Amino acid sequence: MPRPLLSVLIWGVSGVALPLGAVAAPLQGEVTASQGRWTADGSRIVTESVIRTDAGQDVVVSQLGGTADGLTMRLFASDGRGDGVDALPLVVGARVSLEIHGAATLDGRIVHVVDRVLPGGSSDFVRTGPTKAGQFLSWASGCAQLYYDSAGTVELAGDTEFALIDEAVASWNSGVAACSYMNIATQGKKSSEVGKDFINIVKFRDTKWCRPATAADPERCYSPAAAGLTTVVFVDDANSTRDGEIVDADIELNGVDFAIANAGATGGDAPCLSDLKNTLTHELGHFLGLEHTCLAAGDPARVDDKGKAVPLCSGNNDPVVRDATMYNFQTCGETSKASLSPDDIAAVCSVYPLADDPGQCDGVGGSSGGCCSVSSTSSSPLVSVVPALWALGLVAFIARRRRT
Numbered sequence: 474m475p476r477p478l479l480s481v482l483i484w485g486v487s488g489v490a491l492p493l494g495a496v497a498a499p500l501q502g503e504v505t506a507s508q509g510r511w512t513a514d515g516s517r518i519v520t521e522s523v524i525r526t527d528a529g530q531d532v533v534v535s536q537l538g539g540t541a542d543g544l545t546m547r548l549f550a551s552d553g554r555g556d557g558v559d560a561l562p563l564v565v566g567a568r569v570s571l572e573i574h575g576a577a578t579l580d581g582r583i584v585h586v587v588d589r590v591l592p593g594g595s596s597d598f599v600r601t602g603p604t605k606a607g608q609f610l611s612w613a614s615g616c617a618q619l620y621y622d623s624a625g626t627v628e629l630a631g632d633t634e635f636a637l638i639d640e641a642v643a644s645w646n647s648g649v650a651a652c653s654y655m656n657i658a659t660q661g662k663k664s665s666e667v668g669k670d671f672i673n674i675v676k677f678r679d680t681k682w683c684r685p686a687t688a689a690d691p692e693r694c695y696s697p698a699a700a701g702l703t704t705v706v707f708v709d710d711a712n713s714t715r716d717g718e719i720v721d722a723d724i725e726l727n728g729v730d731f732a733i734a735n736a737g738a739t740g741g742d743a744p745c746l747s748d749l750k751n752t753l754t755h756e757l758g759h760f761l762g763l764e765h766t767c768l769a770a771g772d773p774a775r776v777d778d779k780g781k782a783v784p785l786c787s788g789n790n791d792p793v794v795r796d797a798t799m800y801n802f803q804t805c806g807e808t809s810k811a812s813l814s815p816d817d818i819a820a821v822c823s824v825y826p827l828a829d830d831p832g833q834c835d836g837v838g839g840s841s842g843g844c845c846s847v848s849s850t851s852s853s854p855l856v857s858v859v860p861a862l863w864a865l866g867l868v869a870f871i872a873r874r875r876r877t
């Protein structure tokens with residue numbers, strides 16, 4: 474059979490023809506299906522994904538690697554230019570922008586090969602949720618009360634940490650003041666442990682990056698890659714008028730695998746600095762009900778406030794995604810997350826707009842005892858990425874996000 478030159482057309486599943494060779498414009502859309510399979514000769518796994526383009530066309534694209542028949546084939550590329558060569562198989566539900574080209578198999582079939590996963594186009598902000606009944610999370614009161622664990626941290630001089638917590642809180646409060654009633658109301662120091670006690674606390678972990686054992690449950694340790702962790706407990710009950718209401722949120726900061734720092738200064742001895750304002754400002758975003766700006770490996774698909782699919786982090790160089798305080802990753806010593814991006818501010822102002830001010834600032838405890846079925850999302854560790862690890866493509870191993 475002559476190899477037809479006419480196969481200079483690439484056909485998507487709905488018959489969309491694309492030219493052979495490099496395709497000039499990125500293919501942008503949402504991943505609606507993704508399936509790994511062994512090639513017919515059994516030598517490699519490829520993953521084929523259907524992209525529903527913004528124009529409503531379905532295009533099938535192909536990537537090397539993936540999972541089929543109980544085996545996963547994973548490529549680790551050295552990302553020398555930081556432009557996302559280490560793309561993982563696409564996630565169903567994610568918004569993506571792809572550089573692709575048409576390539577022929579030896580038997581003349583044309584395949585849309587993915588060269589690069591580009592910035593997925595910015596999502597708008599992303600909220601945590603939804604509950605089983607579809608509600609996104611928020612506080613019901615006009616404020617969210619926050620205590621500081623009185624033990625503080627030994628890694629910062631004197632009581633510096635409490636002043637820095639105040640600064641991170643003020644960054645949110647003043648950043649959103651023009652358009653939102655929400656404010657984080659600091660309540661001073663308290664000796665308290667993390668848990669659903671309707672006392673929201675910032676807790677430093679200087680000796681063990683773990684939630685301590687209780688009489689009923691063993692010690693639970695966290696990923697050493699996480700610089701911070703926020704645990705949010707919320708009403709998850711379709712029959713409740715409070716569905717989606719946050720009732721308790723605690724923040725833990727990792728002083729074991731990181732040296733907690735202020736402007737580069739720290740008494741900690743870990744080689745990677747976790748700037749307190751940087752890490753805490755991000756965690757306070759989770760505290761207020763915000764989610765990350767992109768999908769890390771293993772994350773479920775999400776939508777932004779417009780119902781648009783949230784893009785992948787892998788290969789995503791979109792500044793709207795990466796420069797947000799709610800971006801999933803930080804580098805050692807980074808300080809940029811201490812300053813809110815316009816999306817971070819828009820998020821809080823949309824969830825808690827001035828016009829909806831409840832006009833009171835109450836704690837949750839008194840009114841909620843026993844009324845609700847609550848869920849907990851032990852959420853969203855802010856993962857620190859050492860630049861060398863990006864380069865080695867290892868980030869996917871440490872970028873796991875847990876959700877319970």
Ligand SMILES: [Zn+2]
Binds near residue numbers: 756
């Ligand atoms: Zn986070």
